[in-house]
Amino acid sequence: MKVKSFVLAGLILSGCATTPVTNRSQFMMVSPQEEMTMGATEAQKVVQTSKISTDRVLQERIKRIGKKIAAISGRDDFAWEFTVIDDATPNAFCLPGGKVFFYTGILKITENDDQIAAVMGHEIAHALARHGAERMSMQMASNLGAQVLATALNIPAQYQNLYSQAYGITSQVGLILPYSRKFEHEADQIGVYLMWKAGYEPRQALRFWENMARLSGSGQKPPAFLSTHPADNARIQEIRNYIPHLPAQR
Numbered sequence: 001m002k003v004k005s006f007v008l009a010g011l012i013l014s015g016c017a018t019t020p021v022t023n024r025s026q027f028m029m030v031s032p033q034e035e036m037t038m039g040a041t042e043a044q045k046v047v048q049t050s051k052i053s054t055d056r057v058l059q060e061r062i063k064r065i066g067k068k069i070a071a072i073s074g075r076d077d078f079a080w081e082f083t084v085i086d087d088a089t090p091n092a093f094c095l096p097g098g099k100v101f102f103y104t105g106i107l108k109i110t111e112n113d114d115q116i117a118a119v120m121g122h123e124i125a126h127a128l129a130r131h132g133a134e135r136m137s138m139q140m141a142s143n144l145g146a147q148v149l150a151t152a153l154n155i156p157a158q159y160q161n162l163y164s165q166a167y168g169i170t171s172q173v174g175l176i177l178p179y180s181r182k183f184e185h186e187a188d189q190i191g192v193y194l195m196w197k198a199g200y201e202p203r204q205a206l207r208f209w210e211n212m213a214r215l216s217g218s219g220q221k222p223p224a225f226l227s228t229h230p231a232d233n234a235r236i237q238e239i240r241n242y243i244p245h246l247p248a249q250r
């Protein structure tokens with residue numbers, strides 16, 4: 001009963017949120033403050049465990065593109081920062097609160113500023129749409145759901161841990177977990193809108209993903225970015241369909 005009332009309280013306390021651009025309502029059990037704190041902590045860890053690129057020109061280039069997109073994101077409350085990490089893995093991400101990291105590996109694939117803006121827009125979109133917090137909320141709800149079920153089924157306390165394992169529950173929640181397809185398509189849509197709004201050419205997003213598709217087809221790419229960001233026909237087609245729906249005026 002105790003668990004049940006806790007769940008109820010959790011559901012009442014937690015609210016709904018809405019994504020920008022796509023206006024999708026989200027189930028949210030993580031507050032923006034909690035999310036920002038986690039983002040800041042994670043950013044510190046990334047800085048401490050990574051090799052920051054000493055290429056000044058490259059750092060400035062990423063900062064310039066990032067700032068243009070941040071300026072039209074509507075999030076002046078974010079503590080925006082753009083950092084290039086010296087790592088050959090093709091990867092990029094944006095933590096809650098606006099700490100953006102680009103690996104040199106992905107900058108070898110991007111052909112111009114517009115394509116960098118496409119990646120930047122996509123990663124910033126994940127943060128704006130609070131996909132990490134939404135994923136954590138879903139995980140928390142499913143953990144609580146499993147506990148309620150375990151209590152309802154009268155599973156003795158000493159077996160509940162086993163039960164949780166069987167149920168596929170882990171308490172591990174991360175901010176950089178693979179995103180679902182739904183989150184990916186949403187980040188593509190919001191990202192294309194952001195890069196376009198910031199003055200970049202949205203068709204270059206297509207070029208970037210087509211190049212990624214070619215590289216992933218060659219079977220030589222490390223899996224990091226591609227495992228969470230499959231460059232398949234469905235993605236490319238969705239972006240192609242979305243571009244004509246951008247507003248007529250920037």
Ligand SMILES: [Zn+2]
Nearest residue numbers: 179184187229
């Ligand atoms: Zn993504």
